[in-house]
Amino acid sequence: MVRRIFRKTNFQHKENQQKQNTLQSNLDSNIDLTLQKLKKLLDEPNDLVIREIKIGKKSTTSAIIYISGLIDRQLVQDSILVNLQDITTNESAPEENKKLFNQIQQSFISITAVEIGQTMDDIANGILAGKTVFMLDGQEKALLMDTKGGESRSIQQPISETVVRGPRTGFVENLGTNLSLLRRAVQTQDLRFKAHQIGKRSKRSLIVAYVDGIVNPTIADEVNRRIQSIDMDDVQESGFIEQWIEDSFLSPFPQLDNTERSDKAASALMQGKVVILLDGTPFVLIAPVVLGDILKSPEDYYERWLIGTFLRILRYFAAIIALILPALYISLVTIHPGMLPTDLALSIAASREGVPFPPVVEAFLMVITMELLQEAGIRLPTPIGTTIGIVGGLVIGEAAVSAGVVSPIMVIIIGLTAIAAFANPTFSIGITFRIIRFGFMLAASFFGLYGIVLAYIMVNIHLVNLRSFGIPYSTPFSPTFVGDWKDLIVRAPMTMLTERPRFLSPEDLKSAKKGEKN
Structure with a gap:
């Protein structure tokens, strides 16, 4: 019995090792071998779509691959399939595969976000992230085109945070939509997005947002450093990130704030804080946070x-x-x-x-x-x-x-x-x-x-x-920052709120000139 369990465990370990080796391997110049590896790697799921197309003057074999339900079908049809079919009748299309691949990338694919993938890991992660992959026989690389789409929740009023007065737009589960909401709320060229991929197995997109010239670089660097230290198979919700990067896991007090409201996240950015957005959840994190921040509301x-x-x-x-x-x-x-x-x-x-x-x-x-x-x-x-x-x-x-x-x-x-x-x-x-x-x-x-x-x-x-x-956490009560007390228990008139919180040590302390409204 023990021998059987040991053999089974050893066999599973060998299978996992072979899978990891396949992921790290480069693409084969033979498109059929590459497609076979991909099917075996993903275990030929029912929603995996592989469409082979003969293109060019030599009728070279090419393929587009995607997961049905993760992509925008209309975008794939109009911006990829139609253009690839036009190559066959295009007299200027080169005969050499390498030149043909480059011309397809530069001229025939009408999608803005296109990347080059050279390993099976790049291809597999791209497909699972909602991208469409293009391969051409004889080439040891592929095009990863951002065609993410499918069904998603529309922008609605935040469910967990009732809005009495203010914008009635709440974050959703789509990261791209959340980034656009943040850009609309913070219309400055200094808004920065630092991209991360977290999760060893399930690669999820994460964005660290801050306003350059306002945020303290030490805080932004520390947030990015802690996020890069996350070592989990999958990060399903921003609560996983909050528990991983917080200072003390023994404290009952929340050391990061979370919100569904885009106006609250925008206000935090303009104060000199950092906002963390994770794909797949409407709750974004705000760091750092002190006790006085938790008892504030945007309606104030x-x-x-x-x-x-x-x-x-x-x-x-x-x-x-x-x-x-x-x-x-x-x-x-x-x-x-x-x-x-x-x-x-x-x-x-x-x-x-x-x-x-x-x-x-x-x-x-x-x-x-x-x-x-x-x-x-x-x-x-x-x-x-x-x-x-x-x-x-x-x-x-x-x-x-x-x-x-x-x-x-x-x-x-x-x-x-x-x-x-x-x-x-x-x-x-x-x-x-x-x-x-x-x-x-x-x-x-x-x-x-x-x-x-x-x-x-x-x-x-x-x-x-x-x-x-x-x-x-007790700032600005202790250590005491008297200047920050104007927006602590008492909310001073707008004409007096001309400075950002001093305890954050922002690069630009002044939020408005004295006598002008924010």
Whole structure:
């Protein structure tokens, strides 16, 4: 039995080694041998299309190869097939294969993006990326033409980020479309795209975008260096990249921001940040990020500064409630009841009459129930999920109070906590607050208000030591950049926001001349 397993494993290893050798091998001058290798390499899939055509005065064998469903059929028909058929009747077409191949590349292929492939790896990856390959008998190279197409989702309003005011264009799964959205939003000749291919087996296109002359070159170089270090077979979503290149995988705080909104990505570029776009996902990453950035929303800048400031302060207040309100209830009711006003203490005591659990157990039961309802609402289809979230919360809360399992005041506190958590504009920071909340509750159950203060100090120590691509996460609070406080908790008038964030050390600090609007 062991011998059979060993032989099977050894045979599979030899097959994989032969496959790797085939990928790295150069193309054969005999087109039939090359096509046989390609079919064997891809295991002759049903959607692999190979169209052989006789072209030129000598009726030389040529072939175009593509994967059906990954290409734009009309583009292949109009820009490749029709032109190749015209070569046969063209009297100026050379007889020599090498010259014929060069003339086809220069004159007969009416597609803008054309590359030369010389190995089986180039051909296979090109076909799987939606390119059409042209081969000519007698040539040890091929043309890779960008004909990517097929069905894709149209540009829509971002699903995960509701737009109150501003552009209603969200990124989609097509990288080319996302790049065009970014170029429309950032119309400057200094916008740069650094291309990468990531994934050892599934080669995915990734773009690192930044504005030359604004971004700190050290940050841009560090982002590119970390992306080049990615060593995975496939990168299915930008979350894989985020987890690979972040500074600390032990921290619950997100060290890169993610968004579907093109205006948010454009604003980050103009501040001197780097945007990472991956083919196949509508979520782009923004680096670096600090705590103050996570509590901002693009709508803060679209409204007048008084409204933007009020909404931002409201979010900070909501973050505090989401973190410590259940812990505050536990500490005041269990350990420090004397700190409550007499009428409020008597009211809470009366509402808790008959409740069989201590406040700590009561709070944990309700918080866990709320988390389950939120998770169930996300996983179910939208209409059902909304119903579960609203009806489930009302029914369970009312039933728990009627049964005397929890007190009415506890239901109110949990409801306020849930509403405060949803007030955060970034989904990932909301999850972080939900995790840290349990730590605050445990600290409050043992040490009361002192435990809450200790937990708060520990969180701040962690934030001060945390980095995002070398930038302290607690910036500009600490290290202090007073000039950046104009766009932190308070959103100053546009006429005062004339500088980019100093903590990013941008090459061009001034975003506008004083007295002019951005």
